[in-house]
Amino acid sequence: MGELRGTHVPVLLERCLELLAPALGRNGRTVHVDATLGLAGHAEAVLAAHPQTVLVGLDRDTEALAHARVRLARFADRIHLEHAVYDELPEVLDRLGYPTVDGVLFDLGVSSLQLDAPDRGFAYAQDAPLDMRMDQTRGVTAEEVVNTYAHPDLARVLRVYGEEKFAGRIASAIIRERERAPITSSARLAELVRESIPAPARRTGGHPAKRTFQALRIEVNRELAALETALPAALDKLTVGGRMVVLSYHSLEDRLTKQALADRVRSKGPVDLPVELPGSGPTFRLLSRGAELPGEAEVAANPRAASVRLRAAERLDPEAARQGRTDRERYRRRVKAMHQPGTGSPGSERDPGAAPRDGTDEEGEGT
Template structure:
């Protein structure tokens, strides 16, 4: 049975844990290092990193108060080496300044929806069960998915479905939503799923996966401003890294991974004007890429932890001060 009590919740399986530990080890081992877990969630990665590095101090951010309650309980045994903050990760520079730690040795992003958010029916993230159309990662603030469905003009609905869900039938779905909400506002996920089954052509349903997957992703991204927050947070995280510090990002859909790839590539290239025979001082690459493209989970991990199936991991090391 699912529960809001973090002490009774099923065990959380952090994705690609061994690879994350290996990537961070050179930056954290055998010294008093500082790492930011920008999406601490249920604390799986954080707990393992703190256990592996006895001198590590961890700053954990999360916008979800329920996740923070769970990670607080899980990480309590590490005492004052842990600082947990209720904040969206684009506030990282502000949080680090308040803690007096403007430079860090590691930053971890485990993006997307947490296991807890998917497992708790009242959050509305999962289309497989009927639930209120909420989808807020922080249920104390902001608009819900129902607000988006019931108030956005058809053109804006089509835009977010197309841009954030990569939905081929965005305009058709938006038109159907506007027609249906005039009869009765949307409140729960089951009615939206039925509309999507009726609107998405049967041929696409047979080959394109569940017809609700793309729409639910788009609504979640819009409700939480996920891409804009990530777009602002990545450069700030890279700037916070000391020389030799490392960043690891796990993303679960192509839009996030594209932003990560672009942010890393921008700082991994030389800024010396083309044609010059030598690298100008202060114009070399600021990052060294640690992964060739995006790494994926192996079959064994996916079988054990299905959430790992869509993960794309990228990592880089700071080699020159920003």
């Protein structure tokens, strides 16, 4: 079986390696989870860069797993490739005997293999059966969704998962068409969507069927439901100093990622206390300022990277994080006291034990 290297360019590869390196490069064996293995471009680079790292690779697509196994054959003694969806991560790790891991990567969305396969139905630019299953061994197909869902359910899928403002019109057109004959091909569906959208709207925002195909793919594969479960589960499995990197390709994925990380990087204690209560401090720190976007060079080399958004975080040592907040609060109180009447001017002699007044009381953004 060929490896399809020529058609697969891993997205933001160097940045992912840079972010994962401090966690995977520690002394001794480390464990890295590629939750969306695909054609194993990221996984191959991680294994090559970190000779002591064991890889656990998950993918629901059996064809992708077969290609990945060939590509990673030279690392066979330190890889575990599993046919699983990423929300099954805890069960996979428990079965393999890994209670914690050092790195996790999610490269979300549809893979190059799936987009380029003429018989999978993911691409609206070529005719194919309406399948859209990432795992072709189970689950409903896009054809079943299109031909069996009632109007309210179909419109909801298009509106919520595709953020399609013409969801109602498209759903009505689909139902009228399927009453004449079942809709079985991607080309027919794409044309039907195009005809349903007002002419002025067709001229902006790319292909008119883009949002509909995205919505059906997400519904067929339960992508957002699985991600909503997988992200907290992956964070729970990270050891202190462990890092997670997430590459998302549309706002729904990025929003879930942002929310999952936000829950871990904020304090849960009362805001007016001068010290952090045990167990109430942040358990993670962000490694990027918001969502990182691809540079021009990245997009030029790999057009499929154009819509990517990267977020990353690192698990903290709870005691170190609590002490860090205590130290910062102590510094703030000293600075505030210096500006109170009767305590001297800002230029007066300082307590020799006080932290320097250089604005460095805030945590940095990491790498």
